[in-house]
Amino acid sequence: MTEIALTLRRVARSGKSLDRVWISVGAILLAIGIFVPHQLGPSIGFTIDQLLSVAPFLMASVVIAAWAGATGADSLIARAFTGQPVAMVLMASAFGALSPFCSCGVIPLIAALLSMGVPLAPVMAFWLASPVIDPGMFALTAGTIGMDFAIGKTVAAIGIGLMGGFATLWLSRMGFLSDPLRDGVGNGGCGGAKMRTPKPPVWAFWRESDRVTKFRRDGVKTALFLGKWLALAFLLESLMLIYVPAEAVSAAVGGDGILPILIATFVGVPAYLNGYAALPLVGGLIGQGMQPGAGMAFLVAGGVSSLPAAIAVFALIKKPVFALYLVYALIGSFVAGLVFQLVI
Incomplete structure (x- = not known):
């Protein structure tokens, strides 16, 4: 543990930037080593075992995300925002649940859509559905807490988007919600560029060296991103299983009735770390x-209305x-929990 502390000090003194997630992992391990050293080995072992158990799903998620970027398949989302308003809402909800947009691209994409004059209704549908699930999240959800949750989240995403x-x-149509953007907003960023000049996907991306390079770069980036969040989540889960009394959890969000679902809905907003990190925590x-x-x-x-989002x-x-937006998120999440509880 002395070596971990010295490493953290050297990094801090040199002024080098270190990812906050890895800093958190190191800080937690350091705290475990100092205060409960007997728990250090079991927590590391638990984290490694859990990472290995979800490795096939993690790789599937990485490949899907990299493939979408290399082929340009994410440009297909542009089709969801053309046509009649009702059709646009239907398409936007479906594409929002299935689109592989990265978290950095969703917000600028919304700004671009609204600044380009796209009606708020389909944009809201996409906005609500997109953070809940995507192909990579579906694979990891199925591998971490079960296929029923993966399917349930997909249905919930589409349902909230439609609502x-x-x-x-x-x-x-009643005359409300005109001009939704704040003054000065409307650049569009990287997501907006895809909307303004959509290009057809190149399915055989391996024939172009630039796309192959992008596939590799995005794959490594996604793997590191998912790996660090899952490592943090499994490390926290190892502590939660030991130090959080099962009776307290059961009393707060267990049992029958709608109160536990209501509590989980409101707790999910501030307590949500990351869509991928939340999966093993919920499983625990x-x-x-x-x-x-x-x-x-x-x-x-948590996916729709976490504090960062x-x-x-x-x-x-x-x-x-x-x-x-917040009202939609909370009502939709609560209804999703009720329906899922009834079905399961």
């Missing part, structure tokens, strides 16, 4: 007594639209 999209469409909570519906509500609510949304749109 928010059609409610917004009705409000817009379910093992300690959380009912499946509460787990689904937590995952969906909410802050970015707040900086982009006007307050009434932001408030509506």
Whole structure:
């Protein structure tokens, strides 16, 4: 543990930037080594075992994300925002749930869509559905906590998108929600460029060296991103299973009725770390007594309206639209948890 502390000090003194997730992992390991040294070995072993167990799904997620970027398949999302408003809402909800957009591209993409005059209703549908699930998230959800959760999250994403999209469409036709962007917003960024000049996908990407390079670069980047978050999540889960009493979890979000689902919906917003990190944590909570519906509500609510995402949304749109966004997220997540509990 002395070597870990010295390494952290050298990094801090040299001024080098270190990823905050890895800093957190190192800090947690250091704290375990100092205060409960007997737990250090079991926690590291648990983390490694869990990472190995989800490795096939992790690789599937990495390949899907890299393939989407190399082929340009993500440009197909442009088709969801052309045509009649009702059709646009339907398409936007489906594409939002299935699109492989990275988290850095969603917010600028929304700014680009709205600044280009795309109606708020389909944009809201896409906005609500997109953070909940994507192909890579589907694979990891299935491998981490089960195929039923993966399918449930997909259905919930589409359902929330449809609810928010059609409610917004009705409000817009009533004369509300005009000019949703804050003043000065509308650049569009990297996501906006794909919308303004969509190009057909190149399915045989391996024939072009630039696309092969992009596939490799995106694959490594995605693997490192997912790996660090999963490592942090499994490390936290190892501690949670030991030090969080199962009785406390069961009392808060276990048992029958709608109260645990309601609690999980509201707790999911501030407690959500990352969509990938949340998966093993929810799996551990379910093992300690959380009912499946509460787990689904937590995952969906955190994905749509986690604090980092909410802050970015707040900086982009006007307050009434932001408030509506939060209402959609909370109601949709709660309903998703209730329906999932009834079905499961």
